[in-house]
Amino acid sequence: MAGNNLIGYLPKKTPIHQLSGFTKLLCFLMISVVGMISYDTRFLLALALFSVILFRIARISYREISFVLKFIAFFSILNLLTVYLFAPEYGVTIYGTRHVIFEGIGRYTLTQEQLFYEFNLLIKYFVTIPPGLIFILTTNPSELASSIHRVGGSYKIAYAFSLALRYIPDIQEDFRTISKAQQARGTELSKKASLMKRVRGNLTIAIPLIFSSLERIETISSAMELRRFGKKKGRTWLLAKPLKRNDYLALVLVVLLCSAGILLLFVNGGRFYNPFR
Amino acid sequence: MIEFREFTFQYDSQAEPTLKRINLTIKQGEKILIMGPSGSGKSTLGKCLNGIIPQNEQGSFTGSLTINGKTFSESSIYDLSLDVGTVLQDTDSQFVGLTVAEDIAFSLENEMVEQEEMRKAVNYWSEKTNLLVQLEKRPQDLSGGQKQRVTMAGVLIDETPILLFDEPLANLDPQTGYEAIQMIDQLYQSQKFTTIIIEHRLEEVLAAPIDRVILMDEGAIIADMAPTELLKSNLLAEYGIREPLYISALKRAGISLEALPDLTQVDQLVSPAIATALAQSQGEFKPVIQKNDALLSLDRLSFGFGDELVIKNIDLTLYHGEMVSLVGHNGAGKSTLSNLITGFYPLQTGDLLWKGRSIANESIKERADKIGYVLQNSNQMLSKNMIFEEVALGLENRGVASEVIQEKVFETLKVCGLYEFRNWPISALSHGQKRRVAIAAILVLEPELLILDEPTAGQDYYHYNEMMTFLRKLNQRGITILMITHDMHLMLEHTQRTLVLKEGAIIADETPANVLSSAVLVASASLRETSLYRLAKNNHLADATGFVSAFIQHEEGPYGGE
Secondary structure, rough: OOOOOOOOOOOOHHHHHHOHHHHHHHHHHHHHHHHHHHHHHHHHHHHHHHHHHHHHHHOOOHHHHHHHHHHHHHHHHHHHHHHHOOOHHHHHHHHHHOOEEEEEEOOOOEEEEHHHHHHHHHHHHHHHHHHHHHHHHHHHHHHHHHHHHHOOHHHHHHHHHHHHHHHHHHHHHHHHHHHHHHHHHHOOOOOHHHOOHHHHHHHHHHHHHHHHHHHHHHHHHHHHHHOOOOOOOOOOOOOOOOOOOOHHHHHHHHHHHHHHHHHHHHHHHEEOOOOOO | EEEEEEEEEEEOOOOOOOOOEEEEOOOOOOOOEEEEOOOHHHHHHHHHHOOOOOOOOOOEEEEEEEEEEEEOOOOOHHHHHOOOOOOOOOOOHOOOOOHHHHHHHHHHHHHHOOOOHHHHHHHHHHOOOHHHHHEEEEEEHOHHHHHHHHHHHHHHHOOOOOEEEEEOOOOOHHHHHHHHHHHHHHHHHHOOOOOOOOEEOOHHHHOOOEEEEEEEOOOEEEEOHHHHHHHHOHHHOOOOOOOOOOHHHHHHHOOOOOOOOOOOHHHOOOOOOHHHHHHHOOOOOOOOOOOEEEOOOOOOOEEOOEEEEEEEEEEEEEEEOEEEEEEEOOOOHHHHHHHHHHOOOOOEEEEEEEEEEEEEOOHHHHHHEEEEEEOOHHHHOOOEEEEHHHHHHHHHHHOHHHHHHHHHHHHHHOOOOOHHOOOEEEOOOHHHHHHHHHHHHHHHHOOEEEEEEEEOOOHHHHHHHHHHHHHHHHHHHOOEEEEEEOOHHHHHHHEEEEEEEEOOEEEEEEOOHHHOOOOHHHHHHHOOOOOOHHHHHOOOOOOHHHHHHHHHHOOOHHHOOO
16 A cells, blocks of 8 residues: 555654643744744754754654655745745845845845845744644644643634544545546556646546545534534543643753743844854 | 424425424333335434434424424524434444544533543443443444444433434444344433434344334335334335345245234244244245356465455455355455455465466456456545446546447446436435446446445345346346345345355355354354244254245245346
8 A cells, every 4th residue: 555645643652752742732832933033043953953853752754754845845945936036135134244146137146145044044944844743743633632722722623623634544545445446447547647647537536535525524523513512612621631741841841942042032132143244 | 202293394405395294202211213215204304303404404394393392493403412312324434532432522522521520421331332441442443333332322421311323233244233233222221211213224123122113205104103013014015125034934934923912023933833834835945056167266365464464365266157245244354355356455475367367467457347346435436427427437548439438338327227317417316326327337348247345235125126136137147246245135135155254264155045044154254143044943944044045035036036
């Protein structure tokens, strides 16, 4: 059978998997927010290193996330190009100096400041997204819902989200069956066929897939309604775990890390670290 | 108490009322079976009780319906859920919790019950439903019977005074279905809640006592009587419900049912008079001619996911023109086996021979030219809007000329009884018709062997008969048929050979009657002894298996046999 190319919870026994979902969500949110605010290259690099270490501890292999990483890489490069296209001298405005590498055509100059700024942007992507991946890959979907609820999110949205994640494997299985059934009727989906044919072939799979997924949604939503989901404002959780020592340790560590980021805001007198002065 | 008064209901999307002038009273503590063919309105009746109608499925109504003092249409699903607990069919698609415990506790979580109290309730109900050791597991990983008990426990935990079971036997193998009916009865005896079972499989439900049977047809109540009364009447045959086989046997033997006080328990139907009459009625069994023209052979086939072997060293030959049933408990490897034959899964060890030549290296598409595979879920096979397009798809992919396509598609549609519908959208078809479109889409490719996964699952007796008559017609045209099934009647009446799969190995390859009269085989395939066999055995007939075979062969009459 084909490997999992989408992300989803993979049960493993590592310290990160055993942390409460609440802790992981809170840490993820803190790191993401600080990572988004700060443009301090040193800090961002430190956070990136921290993420790499976390991936190691959580024993997440490159294979499991390669698809998502490529996806992120594609969009960040697209974004970087767009930034340059619309504001080729934005770095100059930010850092207040202008070290030209290449004069270029018209307004499209290349400056050290712009390069440095875009480099910062790039690491930001790789700092803010991995904690989210770690959270999703190491948190049991049912705990996911309760954690979102505990940090103040709507439990309905949280539940919808976790159910969606839960159904990814089922839908993948459906996709495989449908695709095999279509191949049995002569729809060529392998690399032997031309791109056009493959696209058209995959579209034929989409229709039964959508119908069988809609059917799933209908059944599950009436089953939930009959069991009184969504009537009350709040909800209790049978398996909500109290925080353990490791949870507190993780929270303290992340709070310290984030404080360092915030402290740097004051040291730098703003969001940017400026090596040009 | 539930009270329907002149209650008529019509869906907004329908031209005619689905329920017509229903008058029905169900008292607290009764155990009721609501029965009827597909489209009789029995499911709609259930949806009126739990509030799905009119909240989620709109329509108009006249007359009145009150449920424990709550008025229909003024009470929401939420309000009614405090009185009516619903166990839906198709357990697989309704699990919301990641573990069994969470799934059972789901409604309490929604009611914001404290953790401690929830734990107690979960423990109490999981003990009642024999699930204590499964609490930590994922519901998806359980057996069919356990899954259903999880769903039941999740509803029972609310302790509602009324319990509604919507087709509790669908998707269950005979043994598990029997256990489910016993479990429902046991809970009913200890808790005394009103129990309403919606089902079309009469014989199976009657395995435990029922107070009243409500027979519905075309939206109206035809009969409201005790089960024995119903069995004595001719209503079942008249309204297309399968009569229990032992009742048919008694009637055939000319035994007057009037004098018998209780017809629901086959074990009580024992007397010298019955024994004599049965023995005299026993017909002659003509052995089926053995086929010997090998079509498909499996040669020491083994297959596994990871280290675990799912298929273990299977040797098997299917002969040209056979109609064979493949049975086995859930997870025995039935679907895996067909996936290996069709090439959906790659071969690991062993070989596949088609008319003596290996097809192990052929692709899915090449094998599909000879072997057609019809999935259990027709929705997974249908990808076009119109019936004609769907059936034509395979031929178009082969690059057949359009005039030839039209000719072949029309011919296939005629065989499948779908010709009148050729320009219909698939979405307008019923479940059974969709299944036939799926079969037509495969048949048009002219396979010599047809593998069908649960061809009659979820269909009432009328559609079941229609489907089987159709498949036998195909078989007579020379197509070899292999059916994966849980249905004992199907194997007994429509196949000549039964393969029993247990934990990935074939443990028996016999006539269906022999399989069903062997206690060991019946237990390992999660089947049940048929009532017919019990009747013959209890009355000490000399050759109970022979009696069953002869009876079935005789019953087959209308379908012609050979």
